[in-house]
Amino acid sequence: MELPxxxxxxxxxxxxxxxxPAGSVDCIFADPPYNLQLRGxxxxxxxxxxxxxxxxxxxxxxxxxxxxxxxxxxxxARRLMRKDATIWVIGSYHNIFRIGAILQDLGxxxxxxxxxxxxxxxxxxxxxxxxxxxxxxxxxxRSPQSRYRFNYAAMKALNDDVQMRSDWLLxxxxxxxxxxxxxxxxxxxxxxxxSLLHRVLLASxxxxxxxxxxxxxxxxxxxxxxxLRRRFIxxxxxxxxxxxxxGRFQRERPLPMDSVMPSPAKRDAPRVPFGSLVxxxxxxxxxxxxxxxxxxxxIVSPDGTLVSGSRRGSIHKxxxxxxxxxxCNGWTFWHFERDGALxxxxxxxxxxxxxxxxxx
Amino acid sequence: MELPxxxxxxxxxxxxxxxxPAGSVDCIFADPPYNLQLRGxxxxxxxxxxxxxxxxxxxxxxxxxxxxxxxxxxxxARRLMRKDATIWVIGSYHNIFRIGAILQDLGxxxxxxxxxxxxxxxxxxxxxxxxxxxxxxxxxxRSPQSRYRFNYAAMKALNDDVQMRSDWLLxxxxxxxxxxxxxxxxxxxxxxxxSLLHRVLLASxxxxxxxxxxxxxxxxxxxxxxxLRRRFIxxxxxxxxxxxxxGRFQRERPLPMDSVMPSPAKRDAPRVPFGSLVxxxxxxxxxxxxxxxxxxxxIVSPDGTLVSGSRRGSIHKxxxxxxxxxxCNGWTFWHFERDGALxxxxxxxxxxxxxxxxxx
DNA sequence: GTGGTGACTGAATCTTAAT
DNA sequence: GATTAAGATTCAGTCACCA
Numbered sequence: 001m002e003l004p005x006x007x008x009x010x011x012x013x014x015x016x017x018x019x020x021p022a023g024s025v026d027c028i029f030a031d032p033p034y035n036l037q038l039r040g041x042x043x044x045x046x047x048x049x050x051x052x053x054x055x056x057x058x059x060x061x062x063x064x065x066x067x068x069x070x071x072x073x074x075x076x077a078r079r080l081m082r083k084d085a086t087i088w089v090i091g092s093y094h095n096i097f098r099i100g101a102i103l104q105d106l107g108x109x110x111x112x113x114x115x116x117x118x119x120x121x122x123x124x125x126x127x128x129x130x131x132x133x134x135x136x137x138x139x140x141x142r143s144p145q146s147r148y149r150f151n152y153a154a155m156k157a158l159n160d161d162v163q164m165r166s167d168w169l170l171x172x173x174x175x176x177x178x179x180x181x182x183x184x185x186x187x188x189x190x191x192x193x194x195s196l197l198h199r200v201l202l203a204s205x206x207x208x209x210x211x212x213x214x215x216x217x218x219x220x221x222x223x224x225x226x227x228l229r230r231r232f233i234x235x236x237x238x239x240x241x242x243x244x245x246x247g248r249f250q251r252e253r254p255l256p257m258d259s260v261m262p263s264p265a266k267r268d269a270p271r272v273p274f275g276s277l278v279x280x281x282x283x284x285x286x287x288x289x290x291x292x293x294x295x296x297x298x299i300v301s302p303d304g305t306l307v308s309g310s311r312r313g314s315i316h317k318x319x320x321x322x323x324x325x326x327x328c329n330g331w332t333f334w335h336f337e338r339d340g341a342l343x344x345x346x347x348x349x350x351x352x353x354x355x356x357x358x359x360x
Numbered sequence: 361m362e363l364p365x366x367x368x369x370x371x372x373x374x375x376x377x378x379x380x381p382a383g384s385v386d387c388i389f390a391d392p393p394y395n396l397q398l399r400g401x402x403x404x405x406x407x408x409x410x411x412x413x414x415x416x417x418x419x420x421x422x423x424x425x426x427x428x429x430x431x432x433x434x435x436x437a438r439r440l441m442r443k444d445a446t447i448w449v450i451g452s453y454h455n456i457f458r459i460g461a462i463l464q465d466l467g468x469x470x471x472x473x474x475x476x477x478x479x480x481x482x483x484x485x486x487x488x489x490x491x492x493x494x495x496x497x498x499x500x501x502r503s504p505q506s507r508y509r510f511n512y513a514a515m516k517a518l519n520d521d522v523q524m525r526s527d528w529l530l531x532x533x534x535x536x537x538x539x540x541x542x543x544x545x546x547x548x549x550x551x552x553x554x555s556l557l558h559r560v561l562l563a564s565x566x567x568x569x570x571x572x573x574x575x576x577x578x579x580x581x582x583x584x585x586x587x588l589r590r591r592f593i594x595x596x597x598x599x600x601x602x603x604x605x606x607g608r609f610q611r612e613r614p615l616p617m618d619s620v621m622p623s624p625a626k627r628d629a630p631r632v633p634f635g636s637l638v639x640x641x642x643x644x645x646x647x648x649x650x651x652x653x654x655x656x657x658x659i660v661s662p663d664g665t666l667v668s669g670s671r672r673g674s675i676h677k678x679x680x681x682x683x684x685x686x687x688c689n690g691w692t693f694w695h696f697e698r699d700g701a702l703x704x705x706x707x708x709x710x711x712x713x714x715x716x717x718x719x720x
Numbered sequence: 721g722t723g724g725t726g727a728c729t730g731a732a733t734c735t736t737a738a739t
Numbered sequence: 740g741a742t743t744a745a746g747a748t749t750c751a752g753t754c755a756c757c758a
Contacts, residue, residue, distance in 0.1 A: 043686070047683075047685045047686070047687075047688070063464060063465065092473075093460070093470050093472065093473040093498070094470075096457070096460070096473075097456070097457045097458075097459070097460025097461045097463075097464065097498075098457075098460075098461045098464070099457070100453070100456070100457025100458075100460070100461075101423075101457045101458045101460075101461040103457075104423055104457065104458070105423060110453050110454075111489050112453065112489050112490045112492065113452075113453040113456075113494075113496070114490060115475050115477075115494055115527065117475075117477075117527050121525070123523055124523055127510075127512040127516075127523075128510055128512065129471050129472050129510060130472045130474060130499075130515070130523070130524050130525060130526045130563075131523045131524065131525045131526060132472065132526055133525035133526045133527055134475055134525075134526055134527050136473070136496075138453070138457075139490075150487075150488055150489060152487040152488070155490070163483055163484055163487075163490075163491045164490050164491065165481070165490060165491045165493035165494075166490045166491060166492050166493045166494055167475065167477050167493055167494050167527065203490075326529065
């Protein structure tokens with residue numbers, strides 16, 4: 001079977017993976033059934049019913065059956081991976097420990113466990129546990145010898161020039177992004193947010209890499225692969241999900257090539273201290289900066305700190321302090337008026353970097 | 361063997377646990393060895409050397425040894441747990457997946473996986489992975505039937521009155537808290553911060569509960585147990601660590617009793633029958649009660665039931681019936697007019713409880 | 721357009737005491 | 740042990756609707 005690039009295949013992932021040639025994919029993202037074991041209905045304090053995951057595809061007899069299923073699909077997945085390929089598997093405490101142990105048993109080499117912290121998780125309605133506010137992704141190479149791809153600079157740039165950590169704060173997939181049927185009901189109970197796949201693919205794949213998703217669902221991996229100009233192979237067993245994923249994949253448009261290429265200028269650009277922009281007069285001392293809504297404001301000091309009343313700190317620190325946030329990207333948080341429009345500090349940073357490049 | 365309360369035993373934890381009586385502890389915190397001794401060579405969690413040969417069977421054999429060790433100590437731990445006891449196990453991606461799977465296989469019931477997000481993790485020096493900025497704790501009950509302890513109100517209070525989430529941001533153990541030898545070197549490679557154990561014990565134990573730590577190390581669990589007035593049993597194999605833990609335990613002072621008592625939780629308050637409020641005239645017979653919007657109404661009877669047309673029942677039952685809900689908390693559902701304002705029955709209940717307290 | 725209100729929702733292993 | 744009734748319990752966000 002030739003490699004079915006940029007297609008979504010309808011059928012069982014183990015059967016279909018068996019038909020694909022060994023060593024043919026660069027990266028796998030897999031969102032297998034979690035084997036949730038829900039024992040009854042759950043109601044919110046206002047008595048409304050929680051729409052839990054009760055689909056047949058998430059039902060397994062016991063742990064042994066789930067383990068067998070996991071070993072089978074991971075074995076095929078590993079066969080399809082090039083020797084330097086990596087795999088991502090997402091899960092919750094119901095299944096992720098079994099998956100992690102089986103990954104290790106099969107010879108995969110775990111690189112990180114990455115925690116997706118949900119900014120808006122469903123609360124715990126009965127007050128009997130901690131709010132289950134995260135899911136876990138395991139990122140593993142095919143073997144300890146794999147010389148895998150990790151776009152370190154891109155991740156660092158995405159994280160305001162500090163190393164990307166193993167815990168990612170991202171919202172659930174809601175609102176317009178969530179695919180719905182003609183009745184306005186969610187098409188898939190567990191659609192993943194695009195932001196999550198965006199970061200996964202940006203971190204571990206390159207342009208034209210072959211990405212496989214054996215549990216495509218409604219195609220978030222498919223859409224993000226196309227947007228970021230990766231090649232995609234999807235497998236989905238459920239005809240309704242597959243149909244939705246195919247339509248979504250067709251509608252998706254790739255970003256311009258230059259925006260998805262790792263930018264050497266950006267990667268090698270030295271970190272620009274805010275103070276240096278002040279020094280160079282690109283942002284005058286005394287400038288009044290505010291957040292986007294103008295709820296908080298501060299004044300630029302000569303040393304590159306901001307002052308707001310009796311508080312003083314870096315653009316990041318003061319932004320966090322004034323909004324009671326644990327952290328803040330001051331570059332994008334603070335705005336100031338220029339030519340009658342509000343622009344972020346980051347705009348000036350980018351302009352200054354471009355000017356430096358031109359000078360070299 | 362009598363229960364060695366408030367002691368730290370020197371020896372192998374499996375051997376020593378075998379000598380303790382079954383069903384004798386309320387909570388276990390375990391920080392088992394990962395055996396990650398990186399001396400310029402790669403070692404697996406069980407300390408075996410990665411030999412550079414991609415031999416699946418060999419790797420499985422190594423993991424098997426770690427699994428056997430894990431199964432052995434967890435089996436003994438489970439025997440020591442009361443039927444409603446819970447266990448915490450902390451680990452990293454090297455070992456936590458194996459531990460989680462074995463916990464499930466042994467019949468434990470996972471309640472949460474809790475992520476300890478390190479506010480000051482060690483950076484990734486080689487830039488080949490995400491900064492490993494967290495560790496994972498599994499919190500599990502002895503069985504699915506366990507009626508385990510979770511101090512919901514205390515956790516909510518600790519978190520600015522919103523539910524405590526499954527991701528905790530806490531700094532590493534550094535500075536003065538870190539135990540050091542006479543050369544100023546850290547005594548133990550993975551000493552856990554007191555804040556972590558403080559939260560663990562506050563969440564899942566009560567005053568005078570028996571806490572066991574089979575891998576005591578330098579005794580963070582011991583110290584926090586004593587500080588919070590829990591009873592402690594520790595086991596440590598390494599004489600230097602045990603000695604340090606014993607000294608630390610002896611130096612630790614318990615907090616005042618009133619400060620370690622749990623935050624008052626509504627579900628622990630004594631139950632007041634609605635009828636007794638009627639008897640005491642706090643809510644007069646004949647009072648007209650309604651829901652918040654005034655859509656349904658009823659009249660208070662002398663026996664503490666409500667009457668609405670031909671229907672009659674308890675405040676809960678009638679509330680449920682009139683709204684076609686499966687259940688209803690009558691205390692917060694029903695309102696009545698007092699001094700020109702609508703107040704809930706619950707307000708009266710709380711007032712009467714406060715009056716009783718004052719009278720005592 | 722803007723702002724305020726209220727309804728709705730999300731991978732969830734979600735109670736306990738008394739009879 | 741099974742059954743029944745009491746009663747404790749939610750956060751961040753989106754969107755529709757209306758003033």
